[in-house]
Amino acid sequence: MRVAVFRWKAVVPLLVLGGVVLGLWLVFADGIARRTAESVGTTLIGAEVEIERLHLDFPHGRVEIHGLTVASPFAALQNLLQAEALVADLEPLPLLEKKLVIDRLTATGLRFGTPRLTDGRTGGQADGVMGQVTRWGEQLQVPGLALPTGKISAARLDPAQLTTPRAAAALGARADSARQAWDSQLKGLHVDATADSARRMAERLRGAKATDVTLLGDARRTLGQLKQAQDRVTALERSATSGIAALQSGAAGLTDAKQRDYATARGLLKLPGLDAPDIGAALFGSAAVERFQRALYWVELGRRYMPPGLLPRATPGPTRARRAGATVRFPQANGEPAFLLKTAELSVQLGAAGTAPRTYAASVSGVTSDPALYGRPAIASAAAPGFRLGALLDHVRPTPRDTATASLAGVALPPLSLPSLPIRLEPGAGTLALSLAVQGDEVRARWTMQSDRVRWTRDSSGAATSSPTGDLVWRVVSGIPTLAVSASLTGSLARPQLAVSSNLDRALAERLRAVAGAELAAAERRVRAQVDSLVDGQVAPVLAKVTALGGDVTRRLGGERTQLDDARKALEQRLRELTRLPGVRLP
Amino acid sequence: MLVLKLLQSLFKALHSEGTPGQLAAGLALGSILGLTPLWNLHNAVVFALIIVLNVSFAGAMLGWALFVPVGFLLDPAFDWIGRTLLLETPALRPLWTALYNAPVVPLTSFNNTIVLGSLVVAAALWVPLFLASRWGVVRYRATVAERVRRSALYRSVVASKLYNLYRLFRPEA
Numbered sequence: 133m134r135v136a137v138f139r140w141k142a143v144v145p146l147l148v149l150g151g152v153v154l155g156l157w158l159v160f161a162d163g164i165a166r167r168t169a170e171s172v173g174t175t176l177i178g179a180e181v182e183i184e185r186l187h188l189d190f191p192h193g194r195v196e197i198h199g200l201t202v203a204s205p206f207a208a209l210q211n212l213l214q215a216e217a218l219v220a221d222l223e224p225l226p227l228l229e230k231k232l233v234i235d236r237l238t239a240t241g242l243r244f245g246t247p248r249l250t251d252g253r254t255g256g257q258a259d260g261v262m263g264q265v266t267r268w269g270e271q272l273q274v275p276g277l278a279l280p281t282g283k284i285s286a287a288r289l290d291p292a293q294l295t296t297p298r299a300a301a302a303l304g305a306r307a308d309s310a311r312q313a314w315d316s317q318l319k320g321l322h323v324d325a326t327a328d329s330a331r332r333m334a335e336r337l338r339g340a341k342a343t344d345v346t347l348l349g350d351a352r353r354t355l356g357q358l359k360q361a362q363d364r365v366t367a368l369e370r371s372a373t374s375g376i377a378a379l380q381s382g383a384a385g386l387t388d389a390k391q392r393d394y395a396t397a398r399g400l401l402k403l404p405g406l407d408a409p410d411i412g413a414a415l416f417g418s419a420a421v422e423r424f425q426r427a428l429y430w431v432e433l434g435r436r437y438m439p440p441g442l443l444p445r446a447t448p449g450p451t452r453a454r455r456a457g458a459t460v461r462f463p464q465a466n467g468e469p470a471f472l473l474k475t476a477e478l479s480v481q482l483g484a485a486g487t488a489p490r491t492y493a494a495s496v497s498g499v500t501s502d503p504a505l506y507g508r509p510a511i512a513s514a515a516a517p518g519f520r521l522g523a524l525l526d527h528v529r530p531t532p533r534d535t536a537t538a539s540l541a542g543v544a545l546p547p548l549s550l551p552s553l554p555i556r557l558e559p560g561a562g563t564l565a566l567s568l569a570v571q572g573d574e575v576r577a578r579w580t581m582q583s584d585r586v587r588w589t590r591d592s593s594g595a596a597t598s599s600p601t602g603d604l605v606w607r608v609v610s611g612i613p614t615l616a617v618s619a620s621l622t623g624s625l626a627r628p629q630l631a632v633s634s635n636l637d638r639a640l641a642e643r644l645r646a647v648a649g650a651e652l653a654a655a656e657r658r659v660r661a662q663v664d665s666l667v668d669g670q671v672a673p674v675l676a677k678v679t680a681l682g683g684d685v686t687r688r689l690g691g692e693r694t695q696l697d698d699a700r701k702a703l704e705q706r707l708r709e710l711t712r713l714p715g716v717r718l719p
Numbered sequence: 720m721l722v723l724k725l726l727q728s729l730f731k732a733l734h735s736e737g738t739p740g741q742l743a744a745g746l747a748l749g750s751i752l753g754l755t756p757l758w759n760l761h762n763a764v765v766f767a768l769i770i771v772l773n774v775s776f777a778g779a780m781l782g783w784a785l786f787v788p789v790g791f792l793l794d795p796a797f798d799w800i801g802r803t804l805l806l807e808t809p810a811l812r813p814l815w816t817a818l819y820n821a822p823v824v825p826l827t828s829f830n831n832t833i834v835l836g837s838l839v840v841a842a843a844l845w846v847p848l849f850l851a852s853r854w855g856v857v858r859y860r861a862t863v864a865e866r867v868r869r870s871a872l873y874r875s876v877v878a879s880k881l882y883n884l885y886r887l888f889r890p891e892a
């Protein structure tokens with residue numbers, strides 16, 4: 133039996149079914165596109181994207197979106213932006229390649245940072261970027277605010293750490309050694325014997341005649357011995373004087389050693405860090421890191437969805453009952469990018485604190501999933517009185533380069549709670565500025581916040597309770613009416629370095645130093661007394677020994693010299709009496 | 720209800736007037752619907768083939784129903800196959816690049832690892848599945864079909880309203 137290949141009678145029902153499906157799709161296309169746009173947007177941003185109404189205008193190749201709300205991926209009850217209407221003119225042919233090329237997008241009624249009732253943050257694909265940025269922020273060590281609490285602690289002073297006792301012992305040994313040497317040398321001079329010999333010679337000369345040549349010769353020899361003894365005493369005196377001076381210098385060195393020991397003991401005092409930058413980082417570091425994290429989140433998101441180069445790129449597939457898998461894009465040189473927003477004209481509503489919002493213009497161009505195909509960087513710019521924004525995402529070359537700068541004056545600055553202190557800062561209206569440059573892996577960013585009329589409040593309901601530290605900080609900061617904070621980020625993304633400073637730093641640091649100064653002086657007195665108690669008992673006997681040695685040697689040498697001088701004087705007197713005879717001359 | 724539908728499909732397919740080849744072809748085509756993610760352009764083509772070609776519609780529904788759980792179970796394998804073909808086979812990259820940048824083809828989502836992996840497996844299984852199921856239907860009809868046809872269960876199933884719907888798409892002799 134031959135079986136027909138085609139079931140011709142089913143062709144018409146099939147065509148009807150196809151027509152019905154097409155009709156249903158056209159009827160529900162707006163809803164399908166709206167849900168798809170919400171889903172894709174939510175996945176991209178990492179926060180809820182809600183659209184009130186979306187209309188596909190097929191004849192004009194246009195998409196109209198009304199009531200767009202994009203939740204903030206950072207704050208629970210805040211929107212990133214809201215737009216009253218967006219109209220996108222599409223190029224139809226790329227749609228056949230499942231590519232979206234928007235010639236021109238106009239957005240009206242854009243508002244930023246509006247409040248919302250529910251938490252719009254979601255997990256998903258962007259969660260990887262958020263997690264990455266969160267981990268990045270955690271490596272930026274924000275120091276805690278370590279203020280003195282009235283007590284300065286000191287580590288135990290180990291006597292072995294002190295140098296004075298060792299120096300004193302060495303000096304004592306040197307003094308003993310010198311005393312022994314000088315004693316020995318004094319004995320070796322035989323001054324008594326020489327003086328006695330001279331005195332006896334003088335007695336012999338008393339009854340002698342000038343013609344007794346032998347006796348006169350003996351007298352001359354004795355006189356020569358006296359002179360030699362005097363010379364030896366003089367040499368010993370010189371040596372002793374030098375030795376005593378060295379010992380006295382050693383004694384003075386003990387005073388220096390004691391000063392060093394004081395310094396060692398002071399080094400054992402544990403003082404809090406009172407440098408201004410530390411305080412700035414402690415007070416505003418977290419806020420600065422949060423701002424840098426937000427900026428970096430968009431940079432990383434841009435790099436993920438606008439990567440350089442033309443290599444195949446895998447992204448998570450669509451959410452469905454089956455496993456999502458990965459969807460791979462294969463960009464082709466000279467082909468259309470998978471997504472391209474050529475130009476966008478935005479009507480932004482901004483208002484200074486306490487004033488009605490005004491409408492300003494902004495523009496965006498060159499946002500594409502394949503910058504290498506488009507060949508131009510993505511640019512965003514906006515300018516209005518008190519507001520300036522410029523951003524350039526250049527992913528055309530292999531090394532991406534992202535720069536952005538924004539400043540907003542007269543804006544209501546967000547309140548800050550000082551970490552671990554029951555103090556809240558309400559900056560009021562002020563100026564915010566952020567500049568960021570990320571080239572490859574190198575980052576350079578700066579965030580500043582200025583306000584002329586800040587308000588400080590004590591938060592009695594928070595977890596942080598009142599403390600001496602909190603009271604001290606409160607007394608200092610509550611009298612400061614202005615605020616100027618500057619935070620900078622440098623280095624590589626893998627090893628960033630954060631530096632924060634503010635005008636509060638110096639005021640707070642000076643006050644803290646004053647408070648800490650009194651306690652520091654008392655602590656220093658305590659450690660000096662401790663050093664004195666360990667050192668003085670060993671130093672005083674040595675100093676006394678050196679002093680006594682100097683006096684003793686000087687006295688003894690003086691006695692020896694006097695003895696020799698007297699003997700010489702007497703001998704010379706006797707000889708002069710003998711030589712008064714005419715014709716006799718003393719040699 | 721699902722089990723009842725499955726039974727109806729099974730009975731209607733096995734006891735239809737269609738040849739074993741028609742039944743096996745329908746089942747093999749239906750297996751593509753089951754193995755691959757349903758809402759894709761290629762499945763519209765497969766569905767159109769099931770309607771237009773003179774194959775067993777019940778067999779196709781049976782194949783779809785039978786292979787849906789298999790598809791879920793094999794998703795990790797499909798993902799691996801698709802990833803290997805799309806990302807880890809440089810020789811195929813020019814082909815994928817050309818297809819990705821050709822009109823209409825990207826609408827099939829061939830560049831999704833699950834879609835491509837499951838479609839490749841379904842295509843590879845089509846002929847073996849066709850041959851095996853044709854042999855199975857022949858054996859069934861030659862051995863136990865008559866006894867089943869006389870059973871109360873069979874009569875109750877074929878008497879349901881769904882059977883009338885099936886008759887619209889039963890294979891033509």
